[in-house]
Amino acid sequence: MVQVTTEPVMEKEVGPWKEGWxxxxxxKIALVGAxxxxxxxxxxxxxxxxxxxxxxxxxxxxxxxxxxxxxWLGTDDFGRDIFSRIILGARISIAVGFFSVIIxxxxxxxxxxxxxxxxxxxxxxxxxIFDILLAFPSILLAIAIVSILGPSLQNALIAIAIxxxxxxxxxxxSKVLSIKQEEYIMAAKAIGMKxxxxxxxxxxxxxxxPVIVQGTLxxxxxxxxxxxxxxxxxxxxxxxPEWGKMLADARIYLLNAPWTIVFPGLAIxxxxxxxxxxxxxxxxxxxxxxxx
Amino acid sequence: MxxxxxxxxGLKKYFPIKKGIFAREVGQVKAVDDISFHVYEGETLGxxxxxxxxxxxxxxxxxxxxxxxxxxxxxxGKNLTSLSAEEMRQARRDIQMVFQDPYASLNPRHTVAQxxxxxxxxxxxxTKAERRKxxxxxxxxxxxxxxxxxxxxxxxxxxxxxxxGIARALMTNPKLIIADxxxxxxDVSIQAQVLNLMQKLQQELKLTYIFIAHDxxxxxxxxxxxGVMYLGKMVELATSESLYEEPLHxxxxxxxxxxxVPDPDFVKETKVLQGDIPSPSNPPSGCTFHTRCPFAKDAxxxxxxxxxxxxxxxxxxxxxxDDAVTMI
Numbered sequence: 001m002v003q004v005t006t007e008p009v010m011e012k013e014v015g016p017w018k019e020g021w022x023x024x025x026x027x028k029i030a031l032v033g034a035x036x037x038x039x040x041x042x043x044x045x046x047x048x049x050x051x052x053x054x055x056x057x058x059x060x061x062x063x064x065x066x067x068x069x070x071x072w073l074g075t076d077d078f079g080r081d082i083f084s085r086i087i088l089g090a091r092i093s094i095a096v097g098f099f100s101v102i103i104x105x106x107x108x109x110x111x112x113x114x115x116x117x118x119x120x121x122x123x124x125x126x127x128x129i130f131d132i133l134l135a136f137p138s139i140l141l142a143i144a145i146v147s148i149l150g151p152s153l154q155n156a157l158i159a160i161a162i163x164x165x166x167x168x169x170x171x172x173x174s175k176v177l178s179i180k181q182e183e184y185i186m187a188a189k190a191i192g193m194k195x196x197x198x199x200x201x202x203x204x205x206x207x208x209x210p211v212i213v214q215g216t217l218x219x220x221x222x223x224x225x226x227x228x229x230x231x232x233x234x235x236x237x238x239x240x241p242e243w244g245k246m247l248a249d250a251r252i253y254l255l256n257a258p259w260t261i262v263f264p265g266l267a268i269x270x271x272x273x274x275x276x277x278x279x280x281x282x283x284x285x286x287x288x289x290x291x292x
Numbered sequence: 293m294x295x296x297x298x299x300x301x302g303l304k305k306y307f308p309i310k311k312g313i314f315a316r317e318v319g320q321v322k323a324v325d326d327i328s329f330h331v332y333e334g335e336t337l338g339x340x341x342x343x344x345x346x347x348x349x350x351x352x353x354x355x356x357x358x359x360x361x362x363x364x365x366x367x368x369g370k371n372l373t374s375l376s377a378e379e380m381r382q383a384r385r386d387i388q389m390v391f392q393d394p395y396a397s398l399n400p401r402h403t404v405a406q407x408x409x410x411x412x413x414x415x416x417x418x419t420k421a422e423r424r425k426x427x428x429x430x431x432x433x434x435x436x437x438x439x440x441x442x443x444x445x446x447x448x449x450x451x452x453x454x455x456x457g458i459a460r461a462l463m464t465n466p467k468l469i470i471a472d473x474x475x476x477x478x479d480v481s482i483q484a485q486v487l488n489l490m491q492k493l494q495q496e497l498k499l500t501y502i503f504i505a506h507d508x509x510x511x512x513x514x515x516x517x518x519g520v521m522y523l524g525k526m527v528e529l530a531t532s533e534s535l536y537e538e539p540l541h542x543x544x545x546x547x548x549x550x551x552x553v554p555d556p557d558f559v560k561e562t563k564v565l566q567g568d569i570p571s572p573s574n575p576p577s578g579c580t581f582h583t584r585c586p587f588a589k590d591a592x593x594x595x596x597x598x599x600x601x602x603x604x605x606x607x608x609x610x611x612x613x614d615d616a617v618t619m620i
Contacts, residue, residue, distance in 0.1 A: 015444055190388065191388070
């Protein structure tokens, strides 16, 4: 008779996600990033209730006023309150960043999984399309797409989504390729599992961590790209309080009313910084191997 | 003697070597080159050999995890090699596998209960409650408990994980278990524990094992019969006793001579093999072992020796025993 001993394991039942959250909580810088993101998202959701003035409340007697008690961040060339416009602009930047990245992730993951798992000529075609898309500087490609579709915020969102697809596609493809070789996939086949089940229950969940990390960082990039398109007049149109557009409209007053350009710029910078810090923290927490 | 459960005939796996942008085939790696054997119901057949000799490829071909280039696998009266992909998938219910690396063979994102339940789900066995019962039953059989069911693989030690791997293989009540180096990744102290568990399970559940390993000591402990592989070929196949008492093939002799003896004063006649294993993409002519064989003669360089029974229950593929064959 065999005596097999089992010593009770001391740890509590922790899944890989909980484990990651525990590591994330310890990372102070990442928490600062998460706090910034939470704050901007809060502004995006409740902006209209917070902003002291509406987006388009013009008062031409109060043009280009410096920051004061009444107008915390000053006024622009139409006498509009910059503080209010920045708060209301949060919604646009967050929406563009978030939705464009969601589209990129969904499309990119699908293409990446198909290319990585099934391989063959499908992989060749999909990978070459990614290569072609990545051969263009991304902002140039976005400009080209917007000029085809016509300048508007919605088309800018679509363009940003398209240019980010190959990043996610390649990421997922490489991850699927490496997970395909893992022994637990061989084990899944040996058990008698169908391809679909292996793909959706074993390969996909194990390839999602880098996608989540990359997604957070991509929101930051998408916000910058949206602002750039807005600045070039290809994104949000007058009078939408989009931060990039605000920068563009303010640049002629750079010398005599610098607050018109400094504060929207700071808003972009702080938001992007928040997403980047949070993304770095997520990477360290969820995928410690990726750090080095 | 009991019935034959698995009959393998002329199994081959040649991997193409491709080069250039058009993936032109420039050669072949003969990972497994024409091997035949059978496994009786209820026995353990050990397969030993150096790394790269094709023993793992053989194990995987039996389940068609790797498609054989040629040959036939008859299991329980069914020709596995002629089944469609879907039929093969269902047939895997009766043949299960235990893997080498207990750290890599369990999905890190699934709990033990999910891992063990999955074979039952994919083969549509039982209701949810019945499946849960079976999971706990098997956890207890391999020496774990219900207490461990909701834990993740990383919370277990190597030995515990390998027992989970064994439990997973047993979920569907298979007839044959192919164990691909199941203990070589474990500490020696844990190896014995897992081996004893496997032996106990074999007796209680009437299992048949194919036990692949590179460690002769481990194989001797568990096997009824042992096959020795060299460069994709089976060079010797005999009962465990007969093989260890009197190895016939020069390669087997060298392998056994290399097993360390736990006695510091023991001075053994050194029979260390010279040279490396030749590349399987360009194997030597005749007997593939002749480049390293101390007894090689002219015939060995030209003629491929066939695996022949030279004593009852003891087969060897070597020209040194050509005379012995005619004597029987």
